[in-house]
Each structure stands twice: as structure tokens, then as C-alpha cells.
Amino acid sequence: MSFPIHRPRRLRMHPGLRRMVRQTRLSVERLICPLFVRSGTGVRQEIRSMPGQYQWSVDTLVEQCRELAGLGVPAVLLFGIPTHKDAVGSEAYRSDGIVQRAVRAVKEACPELVVITDVCLCEYTDHGHCGVIAERHGVRDVDNDATLPLLVRAAVSHAEAGADVVAPSDMMDGRVGAIRRGLDEAGFAHLPIMAYAAKYASSFYGPFRDAAESPPRFGNRHTYQMDPANGDEAMREVAADIEEGADLVMVKPAVHYLDVLWRVKERFGLPTAAYHVSGEYACLKAAAANGWIDEKGAVIESTTAIVRAGADLVVTYFARDLARWIRDGI
Ligand code: PBG
Numbered sequence: 523m524s525f526p527i528h529r530p531r532r533l534r535m536h537p538g539l540r541r542m543v544r545q546t547r548l549s550v551e552r553l554i555c556p557l558f559v560r561s562g563t564g565v566r567q568e569i570r571s572m573p574g575q576y577q578w579s580v581d582t583l584v585e586q587c588r589e590l591a592g593l594g595v596p597a598v599l600l601f602g603i604p605t606h607k608d609a610v611g612s613e614a615y616r617s618d619g620i621v622q623r624a625v626r627a628v629k630e631a632c633p634e635l636v637v638i639t640d641v642c643l644c645e646y647t648d649h650g651h652c653g654v655i656a657e658r659h660g661v662r663d664v665d666n667d668a669t670l671p672l673l674v675r676a677a678v679s680h681a682e683a684g685a686d687v688v689a690p691s692d693m694m695d696g697r698v699g700a701i702r703r704g705l706d707e708a709g710f711a712h713l714p715i716m717a718y719a720a721k722y723a724s725s726f727y728g729p730f731r732d733a734a735e736s737p738p739r740f741g742n743r744h745t746y747q748m749d750p751a752n753g754d755e756a757m758r759e760v761a762a763d764i765e766e767g768a769d770l771v772m773v774k775p776a777v778h779y780l781d782v783l784w785r786v787k788e789r790f791g792l793p794t795a796a797y798h799v800s801g802e803y804a805c806l807k808a809a810a811a812n813g814w815i816d817e818k819g820a821v822i823e824s825t826t827a828i829v830r831a832g833a834d835l836v837v838t839y840f841a842r843d844l845a846r847w848i849r850d851g852i
Contacts, residue, residue, distance in 0.1 A: 726801025
């Protein structure tokens with residue numbers, strides 16, 4: 523393979539040929555668009571730390587979903603912002619909660635869309651943690667086993683509203699198994715679970731907590747989300763979720779965890795999603811707004827890297843832009 527017989531540049535000279543030998547291709551079928559929904563009508567409130575992303579009311583959310591479906595984006599991931607938060611996150615599992623209402627409306631308007639719901643309590647609790655709080659030896663922390671039944675209720679209520687997939691993001695131990703049993707008992711044995719299997723305690727969730735109005739009011743999420751330093755632990759988390767019945771697994775965040783993504787795809791071979799998270803979005807947006815990077819190039823490069831590392835599905839706030847660029851031939 524040595525020069526001058528071999529000249530790798532030969533395949534890069536003609537733009538058509540360069541495209542032909544391109545190994546990783548982005549396709550719209552891979553994209554999942556996260557959306558935030560709150561009460562009211564006609565709401566389209568831009569999220570300060572996520573330019574170009576909005577909190578929607580159910581009616582404007584439906585319009586947004588129509589647009590995405592029209593662009594060929596196959597799936598949305600819904601997050602609710604409740605009007606009322608309490609210690610046990612009641613609105614997360616009320617049949618007339620914000621996400622449940624949103625699911626019904628979106629399914630009616632765009633039956634072809636795959637509607638995925640995030641199952642977690644942090645948007646719904648007044649303390650902002652992903653489960654209920656208990657105090658032990660004077661230390662407040664999330665009570666794993668007391669949280670499980672509430673997550674099950676949330677997942678079942680989403681299923682009853684018509685969700686196509688539920689996606690637990692809380693990182694409690696045993697939640698995939700509990701949700702699987704709960705769904706089966708409620709008559710939803712056919713409903714897939716997309717598990718946020720390797721979810722790290724990341725500083726890159728900051729803008730999301732702005733968007734979902736869900737920062738923890740005390741402490742942090744370190745007792746339930748994973749230490750960014752750990753790769754092997756991700757293998758154990760993913761294996762456990764698969765054993766408990768996960769149909770799709772996710773690695774989150776994406777770009778800083780491409781090694782984990784690669785290992786998960788290689789080892790388990792399940793349909794694997796990666797979540798290009800709010801902070802990753804915000805960094806690209808901020809640099810682009812300052813003229814420091816080319817937004818389109820950087821977004822396509824980041825998304826391509828995520829797919830190259832093994833993601834079958836990409837959860838991304840850039841879904842709408844990517845769908846347009848892909849349609850127009852990138
Ligand atoms: C809920 C949840 C979070 C995200 C997805 N689901 C926030 C968190 O764990 O703090 C983050 C998504 C993003 O940053 O884009 N637990």
C-alpha cells in the first residue's frame with residue numbers, strides 16, 4: 523500500500539466519485555426529533571439556551587409534527603412541561619397530563635409518525651429529581667424502589683394515550699423490567715421500550731433543564747446517572763436493560779461517548795440510538811452564531827460521526843435541518 527503505486531487522493535478528486543465511495547450516509551429514517559410541550563394554545567416560546575428550539579402547546583406541537591412528518595422524519599420524542607409540580611410528579615402519570623394529551627393529538631393528526639415518550643419524573647417533581655426523595659441518615663436521595671411503580675404508571679398512561687414507544691430516562695435500577703411487566707399486564711405486550719441504557723451524568727444536559735424547567739433543586743444526579751469516566755459499566759447497564767426487556771438501547775450524550783456507542787453496537791447488536799443532547803446542540807449553535815464554525819458542516823459532520831460509530835437512530839434537535847439538507851442532497 524505504498525506511494526507512488528497507491529495514491530488515496532485518486533478517489534477524492536472527482537466529487538461524484540468521492541460521494542460514491544462514501545461509507546457512512548445520513549438518511550432521514552434514522553432521525554428522532556425531541557419536542558417540548560406545555561399547556562396553553564398558540565405557544566411557540568423559544569428556549570433561551572437552545573436557539574431554534576421551542577416550547578410548544580398541543581396545537582402548535584401538532585403543526586410542528588405535521589411539518590416533520592412532511593419532511594420524512596419518522597419519529598418524535600415528547601417531553602412534557604406540567605403546570606403543576608409536586609413531590610411525587612403526579613402529572614407524569616395522569617391520563618389528562620400534558621404528554622398524554624399531546625400524544626393523543628399528534629397520533630390523531632399524524633398517525634404515520636412514531637411517537638416516543640420520555641418516561642421520567644424530573645420534569646414533574648418540584649425538587650427536579652428523576653424519582654421520589656427519601657431521607658436516610660440525614661441525606662436526601664432518590665429512592666430507587668419507591669420510584670419504580672410511578673415510572674410504570676407513567677409508561678402505562680403513555681401507552682393508553684397511544685404512544686408507539688416508551689423511553690425511560692430516569693436511570694433507576696430495574697426500571698426496564700418493571701415497565702415491561704407493567705405494560706404487559708396492562709395489555710401492551712406489543713409496545714417496544716427504548717431504554718436510555720447508558721446515560722451519563724453529563725454537564726451537557728444544562729440547556730435541556732432550561733427547556734424542561736427541570737434542574738434539580740438540591741444536589742445533582744450523580745447517584746443515578748453514570749460517571750463519565752466509566753466505559754465497562756456502560757456494558758453492564760446495557761446488558762441489564764436488554765435482559766429486562768429493552769427492545770432498543772440508547773447511549774447519551776453522543777459525540778463525547780462515541781467509544782461507548784461503538785462498544786454497545788459491537789457487543790450487543792441491538793438497534794442502537796444515540797442522543798445528541800441539548801448542550802451539544804447549544805455549543806454548535808453558539809459557535810455558529812459567532813461565525814466561528816460553519817453550522818451546516820459541523821452538524822453534518824457530528825451526525826455522520828455518530829452514525830459511523832454505530833448509531834442506527836439519532837435523537838437530535840437538528841432533525842428538521844438535517845431532513846431538509848438530506849432532501850436537498852446535502
Ligand atoms: C430526563 C431527561 C434529561 C434529558 C433527557 N431526558 C435530563 C436529565 O437527565 O437531566 C437530557 C436531554 C438533553 O440534554 O438534550 N431525565
